[in-house]
Amino acid sequence: SQQGEEDPQALSIQEGENATMNCSYKTSINNLQWYRQNSGRGLVHLILIRSNEREKHSGRLRVTLDTSKKSSSLLITASRAADTASYFCATDAASGGSYIPTFGRGTSLIVHP
Amino acid sequence: EPEVTQTPSHQVTQMGQEVILRCVPISNHLYFYWYRQILGQKVEFLVSFYNNEISEKSEIFDDQFSVERPDGSNFTLKIRSTKLEDSAMYFCASSTTGGTEAFFGQGTRLTVV
Numbered sequence: 001s002q003q004g005e006e007d008p009q010a011l012s013i014q015e016g017e018n019a020t021m022n023c024s025y026k027t028s029i030n031n032l033q034w035y036r037q038n039s040g041r042g043l044v045h046l047i048l049i050r051s052n053e054r055e056k057h058s059g060r061l062r063v064t065l066d067t068s069k070k071s072s073s074l075l076i077t078a079s080r081a082a083d084t085a086s087y088f089c090a091t092d093a094a095s096g097g098s099y100i101p102t103f104g105r106g107t108s109l110i111v112h113p
Numbered sequence: 114e115p116e117v118t119q120t121p122s123h124q125v126t127q128m129g130q131e132v133i134l135r136c137v138p139i140s141n142h143l144y145f146y147w148y149r150q151i152l153g154q155k156v157e158f159l160v161s162f163y164n165n166e167i168s169e170k171s172e173i174f175d176d177q178f179s180v181e182r183p184d185g186s187n188f189t190l191k192i193r194s195t196k197l198e199d200s201a202m203y204f205c206a207s208s209t210t211g212g213t214e215a216f217f218g219q220g221t222r223l224t225v226v
C-alpha cells in the first residue's frame with residue numbers, strides 16, 4: 001500500500017511550543033501533501049511538496065521530504081490553541097495515469113493554551 | 114477563494130434506501146474524487162473521475178456505488194441500497210490535474226439507521 005503513516009498518533013503540547021509530525025511511506029511518490037482536519041470538519045490543504053523538493057515553507061509551517069528514507073515531516077512553529085486538529089499526510093499513488101492522494105491515520109495534535 | 118461545496122451537510126436515511134450525495138467541484142478542476150471517513154478512522158479513497166469516466170476505484174467502491182457528472186458543475190455519488198456500515202463522512206475533492214493539490218469539501222455526514 002502506498003499510504004503514508006503518521007507518527008506520533010497523538011501529540012500534546014503547550015501554546016508557543018513547536019510541533020513536529022512525521023510521515024513515512026512505502027514506495028516512490030510524485031508528491032506528498034499535508035492536510036489539517038478539525039474535529040468533524042473537512043480536510044484543509046496545507047502544503048504540497050514534490051519528490052524533487054527537500055523543504056518547503058508556508059507561514060509557520062515547514063515541511064521536509066527525504067525520499068531516500070521515504071519520510072516527511074511537518075513542523076508547526078510557535079503553536080497556537082487554534083492549531084489543535086488532526087494532521088494527515090497524503091501520498092499519491094500513480095496508477096494508469098491518475099494520481100490518487102492516499103491518506104494515513106493522522107496525528108492528533110492538542111495545543112494547550 | 115474557490116472552494117468545493119457539498120450538499121447536504123448531514124443526511125439520515127433508512128437502511129436499504131438510495132442516497133445521492135452532491136458536490137460542486139472547483140470550476141476549472143478536471144479531476145474529481147470521493148473519499149469516506151468512518152468515525153474515528155482514516156480517510157479512505159473511493160473513486161476518482163476524469164474526462165467523464167471513472168479513472169480509479171477502490172475495493173470499497175462496489176456495485177452499490179456509482180458516480181455521475183450530470184452537468185458541467187455537479188459531481189454526485191449514489192449509494193443504491195444503503196447499509197448500516199455506510200454511515201460515515203463522505204468527502205468530495207477536486208484538483209486541476211493529477212498530481213496537484215486536491216481540495217476537499219466540508220463533507221456530508223451520512224447516517225444510516
